[in-house]
Amino acid sequence: MKEINKIEKFLISGSESLENILTLMEKREEKFLLVVDVKKKLLGTVTDADIRRELISSGLNTSSNAQKIMNPTPIFSTDKEEDKWSNYFIENEIEHLPICTEDKIVKKIIQFIPKKNNLMKNVSVLIFAGGKGVRMGAKYSNTPKPIIEINQKSLIARILDNLINEGFHNISIALNHESEKIINYLNEKIPDNSFNFIIEDQPLGTAGALFELIKQDGVEENILAINSDILFQSNLTKFLNHHIDLENDITVGTAEYSYKLPYGVVHEENINQFSIEEKPIQKFNVLCGIYIVSKEILSKFNTTKLDMDKLIKATHEMNNSIGYYDIGSKWMDVGSEEALELAKKFINAELI
Numbered sequence: 001m002k003e004i005n006k007i008e009k010f011l012i013s014g015s016e017s018l019e020n021i022l023t024l025m026e027k028r029e030e031k032f033l034l035v036v037d038v039k040k041k042l043l044g045t046v047t048d049a050d051i052r053r054e055l056i057s058s059g060l061n062t063s064s065n066a067q068k069i070m071n072p073t074p075i076f077s078t079d080k081e082e083d084k085w086s087n088y089f090i091e092n093e094i095e096h097l098p099i100c101t102e103d104k105i106v107k108k109i110i111q112f113i114p115k116k117n118n119l120m121k122n123v124s125v126l127i128f129a130g131g132k133g134v135r136m137g138a139k140y141s142n143t144p145k146p147i148i149e150i151n152q153k154s155l156i157a158r159i160l161d162n163l164i165n166e167g168f169h170n171i172s173i174a175l176n177h178e179s180e181k182i183i184n185y186l187n188e189k190i191p192d193n194s195f196n197f198i199i200e201d202q203p204l205g206t207a208g209a210l211f212e213l214i215k216q217d218g219v220e221e222n223i224l225a226i227n228s229d230i231l232f233q234s235n236l237t238k239f240l241n242h243h244i245d246l247e248n249d250i251t252v253g254t255a256e257y258s259y260k261l262p263y264g265v266v267h268e269e270n271i272n273q274f275s276i277e278e279k280p281i282q283k284f285n286v287l288c289g290i291y292i293v294s295k296e297i298l299s300k301f302n303t304t305k306l307d308m309d310k311l312i313k314a315t316h317e318m319n320n321s322i323g324y325y326d327i328g329s330k331w332m333d334v335g336s337e338e339a340l341e342l343a344k345k346f347i348n349a350e351l352i
Contacts, residue, residue: 001085004109010034011106014043014067018054021046021066025349032096034106035070042104044070045096048351049256049329053281055342056332057259069260076100077110085110093328121168123240123292124220126213129156129228130176130200137337144178145335146228147185150344155334156182156228157189166236169194170220173228174209176200207308214298221296227289229334231343231352234327240292242325249297249320250312253290255331258283285324288331 004010012021012033025031031048046066054069075088076098088097089112097110129146136145146156153161156173163171172195175182179199186193198212213219222243224236232255243251260281268274291308297315316322330352334343346352 001089002111002113004111007034007106007109010109011036011040012046012066013037014065014070016066018051018064018066018069021051021069022345022349025051025351029350030096030111031351032109033066034098034109035066036106040106042074042076042098042100042106044072045074045098046070048349051349052329052332052346052351053258053260055345056257058262074098076104078102079107121166121237121240122220123168123170123222123224124213124218125163125168125171125224125226126198126209127156127159127171127173127226127228128206128209129182130174130179130203130209131229132177135336136340139337140340144182147182148340150340150347154185154189155231156186158231159226159228160190162232162236168224168236170218172196172198172213174198174200174212176203204305205307205310207311208303208305210293210298210311211301211304211306214295219295221294223293223295223298225291225293230289231332231334231346232288232290232327233330233352234290236290239290239325239327243292243323246323247321248292248323249294250315250322251292252312252322252324253288253292254285254324254326255288256283256326256329257286258329285326288327289333290327292325 009028010033012024012035014035021033024033025048033046034042035044035046036042046069050069050071054064058064075092075094077085077088078100085097088094095112098106099108099110100106131145140148147154175197183197186195198209200209204212210223210225213223222240224240239253258281261279263279265277265280266274267277297320300318312322332339332343332346332352334340
């Protein structure tokens with residue numbers, strides 16, 4: 001844990017505009033701000049997740065401020081509870097903990113810095129990169145979606161960086177549409193790569209390439225499968241350990257997707273009694289395009305063409321073990337031109 005005593009750069013007022021908040025986030029490594037009053041009393045916190053939620057809900061031209069987007073009930077502690085700080089980080093999955101007086105006046109911030117695990121992983125990786133990208137519009141009609149670049153780095157290169165930095169090394173890439181362009185691009189950008197390319201002569205569905213992969217030698221017992229049109233920050237090692245510990249046949253990755261309703265919501269108890277919830281935040285766990293599948297379960301299927309939802313449903317019907325793992329909120333789908341523009345803003349502000 002790291003103690004931060006110079007907290008002024010983290011403090012903003014409730015009237016701070018979203019545009020200024022984005023600028024502040026771009027200038028610092030810690031994606032965390034404290035909303036305080038003139039006496040430095042804690043009113044709320046703003047994290048990269050709060051900003052992503054607001055931009056997704058209200059669009060790039062939103063005129064929101066800190067008061068609107070902040071978490072008004074943040075986790076905080078006092079010096080008297082120092083022995084509990086570690087538990088606060090673990091139980092609430094937070095990276096920063098404001099330390100306050102009994103009157104909630106902010107004194108310092110404790111930052112949790114997790115250790116990286118760079119050990120080689122006994123798992124095969126398959127990246128699905130064969131889609132046509134029809135939602136990307138005319139502007140990108142000649143560029144396969146996986147190699148569309150944001151700030152000189154493509155979507156698939158960002159995924160590969162995440163994998164390599166965590167020690168994943170047995171990496172295959174499934175291709176169909178414009179496969180030659182993608183291979184040439186990766187060979188140029190990463191000349192010493194050892195990627196195994198699986199070329200689908202015809203589309204095999206969103207899970208079909210898994211069946212092609214297990215026909216090859218050297219495939220590990222578990223396969224980490226990832227869509228190539230997503231951006232994420234998550235500890236994939238923890239995902240893998242979760243899958244192994246629970247002895248799942250398939251573990252589905254989920255991400256937190258939330259948005260704030262622009263209206264107050266009426267909760268009716270009966271005809272004469274109701275309550276009003278002002279602009280509530282709706283949260284959902286959505287499929288994030290990351291899966292871990294056991295080679296054993298794949299070997300039970302006599303097919304080479306199948307969509308992922310059908311694979312999961314069939315596995316469930318065979319009474320095999322299926323679970324899920326929440327990768328958190330640092331995730332977004334980049335399947336459309338509009339989402340790509342939003343992704344550029346997130347990356348520029350280092351929100352993802």
